[in-house]
Amino acid sequence: MVQQGYIVEQMISAKSIAARIEDLAREIEVEYAGTDKLVVVGLLRGSFVFIADLVRELNLPVEVDFLEASSYGNEMESSREVRILKDIRGEIQGRDVLVVEDIVDTGHTLTHVVGLLNQRKPTRLKTIALLNKKTRREVAIEADWVGFEIPDEFVVGYGIDYAQRNRNLPFIGKVVMDKS
Ligand code: IMP
Ligand code: MG
Numbered sequence: 068m069v070q071q072g073y074i075v076e077q078m079i080s081a082k083s084i085a086a087r088i089e090d091l092a093r094e095i096e097v098e099y100a101g102t103d104k105l106v107v108v109g110l111l112r113g114s115f116v117f118i119a120d121l122v123r124e125l126n127l128p129v130e131v132d133f134l135e136a137s138s139y140g141n142e143m144e145s146s147r148e149v150r151i152l153k154d155i156r157g158e159i160q161g162r163d164v165l166v167v168e169d170i171v172d173t174g175h176t177l178t179h180v181v182g183l184l185n186q187r188k189p190t191r192l193k194t195i196a197l198l199n200k201k202t203r204r205e206v207a208i209e210a211d212w213v214g215f216e217i218p219d220e221f222v223v224g225y226g227i228d229y230a231q232r233n234r235n236l237p238f239i240g241k242v243v244m245d246k247s
Contacts, residue, residue: 075240092124113169116226149179174206
């Protein structure tokens, strides 16, 4: 697919994502077996497709909430300063919480969000990221569950954007600049 000076090359197919989410859901069901109601917190906007597929695969009572933290803007560079643009609506004190992120890159966003939510004293707070770019880490943090380890490439699709585009691609693709 060619658009605006770059090409998107498929990296992870829609089918592979679906299969991986089934496996992750089974693990999460074991972890939270017997929970009263799990609060699944999606980080906007990149996790919206992932969280939609994940919660529909989870055979658990869940509540869905969203939090928006600032990150990339329209650039390919991460900002180290994380701001909360939209907080969750519900109370999480004494609740089981699962934070859903699209990509853990430098780790600043997830570190900030986990720190913030932990101040509210959830019973148990865990994290899941669809993608992990381990080699890019600047803060020591790992998600409890990771869908796929990926190399240091800029990716789009399945909710993830480049300058707000390509979120609607059903697969994960890497952005390749078209130099021609
Ligand atoms: P971190 O704070 O550096 O870990 O950045 C996390 C956020 O940066 C993710 O939630 C994404 O929104 C964004 N991000 C990181 N890598 C990519 C990428 O390859 N494509 C699009 N967004 C990305
Ligand atoms: Mg994000």
